[in-house]
Amino acid sequence: MIIQLQKNIDEGQKGQIIDKINSLKYSTTEVNTQKGSYIIGIGKKDFDIRQLGNMPGIADIHIVSDDYKLVSAKWKVEPSVIDLGDGVSISAKDFAVMAGPCSIEGEAQIRNTIQHLKENNIRIMRGGVYKPRSSPYSFRGMGIEGLQLWHQLASEAGIKIITEVMQVSQIEEMYPYVDIFQVGARNTQNFNLLDELGKVDKPVMIKRGISGTIDELLYSAEYVFSGGNEKLLLCERGIRTYEKASRNTLDLNAIPILKEKTHLPVIADPSHGIGIRKHVESMTLASIMAGADGVIVEVHEKPEEAFSDGQQTLDYKESKCLYEKIRQVYELRQTF
Numbered sequence: 001m002i003i004q005l006q007k008n009i010d011e012g013q014k015g016q017i018i019d020k021i022n023s024l025k026y027s028t029t030e031v032n033t034q035k036g037s038y039i040i041g042i043g044k045k046d047f048d049i050r051q052l053g054n055m056p057g058i059a060d061i062h063i064v065s066d067d068y069k070l071v072s073a074k075w076k077v078e079p080s081v082i083d084l085g086d087g088v089s090i091s092a093k094d095f096a097v098m099a100g101p102c103s104i105e106g107e108a109q110i111r112n113t114i115q116h117l118k119e120n121n122i123r124i125m126r127g128g129v130y131k132p133r134s135s136p137y138s139f140r141g142m143g144i145e146g147l148q149l150w151h152q153l154a155s156e157a158g159i160k161i162i163t164e165v166m167q168v169s170q171i172e173e174m175y176p177y178v179d180i181f182q183v184g185a186r187n188t189q190n191f192n193l194l195d196e197l198g199k200v201d202k203p204v205m206i207k208r209g210i211s212g213t214i215d216e217l218l219y220s221a222e223y224v225f226s227g228g229n230e231k232l233l234l235c236e237r238g239i240r241t242y243e244k245a246s247r248n249t250l251d252l253n254a255i256p257i258l259k260e261k262t263h264l265p266v267i268a269d270p271s272h273g274i275g276i277r278k279h280v281e282s283m284t285l286a287s288i289m290a291g292a293d294g295v296i297v298e299v300h301e302k303p304e305e306a307f308s309d310g311q312q313t314l315d316y317k318e319s320k321c322l323y324e325k326i327r328q329v330y331e332l333r334q335t336f
């Protein structure tokens with residue numbers, strides 16, 4: 001059960017509501033986000049909702065049968081909109097293309113990526129400055145200096161930044177330079193990180209865990225929302241299966257299933273999802289037809305020289321062609 005509280009509720013009224021819910025043998029958790037205040041009631045016994053309905057301070061009561069509550073589509077019928085400012089939004093109505101290298105490598109690379117994005121009307125640049133690498137000897141990112149430089153150049157160009165935060169201690173230093181914090185697939189269930197991102201007033205995109213279920217992804221988002229941050233995006237980036245012919249298995253099924261289960265925008269990552277450059281285009285377009293609200297794609301001027309993930313990275317010519325097809329397929333989807 002989600003109890004939406006009125007904006008002007010006083011502490012006394014809140015206390016009475018909590019006492020009443022507890023007396024019905026429901027536990028309570030208070031949630032205060034950028035957009036509202038809620039009490040989450042968890043319990044088993046059915047009761048007559050009118051017992052609560054008339055209490056002062058309550059704006060609305062929603063019975064949500066899912067185990068995750070706040071991210072469920074059962075109470076919030078309108079899809080959520082993530083507003084990044086300067087006319088950049090992500091939602092079911094504003095399809096987002098995020099593109100850029102796997103890793104931020106240096107000033108020249110940042111500059112020419114920004115130019116490529118501007119030429120193609122792409123407003124959100126991806127890139128990692130803290131890289132989770134399977135081998136400790138691989139390039140592990142430029143760190144905060146790389147992010148600061150990137151932010152300076154991107155903000156001059158009106159480009160928004162999405163980048164991965166790997167641990168709690170990085171959040172504060174990254175905060176001024178980030179438009180969307182990305183939680184990587186290896187951190188989907190890092191509950192300490194999710195708790196801390198709940199305290200942040202910036203959007204967070206959570207990637208599905210490498211072996212994570214759809215429900216586990218939704219629970220991870222519930223951590224951030226219940227921690228106080230409802231600016232959330234979910235990302236299907238492929239899961240590990242027995243299949244060896246592709247790097248991961250992009251779970252296209254997850255897209256319509258997530259869209260049904262949650263009001264949060266759903267982003268597809270076909271680059272990591274298949275891991276093979278020549279098939280990124282078809283999986284991107286398939287993700288759009290499956291209902292994605294956006295895609296995140298790896299691009300690099302010279303993929304063969306990229307510090308990481310070159311094998312799944314498009315060059316500028318390939319990505320330009322992809323952006324055009326994305327627009328065509330998205331338009332086609334809207335006619336259905």
Ligand code: PEP
Pocket residue numbers: 102128132183184185186207237272
């Ligand atoms: C990335 O986006 O470069 C990345 C490391 O993604 P994931 O966490 O999905 O592996």
Ligand code: MN
Pocket residue numbers: 102103272298308309
């Ligand atoms: Mn990558």
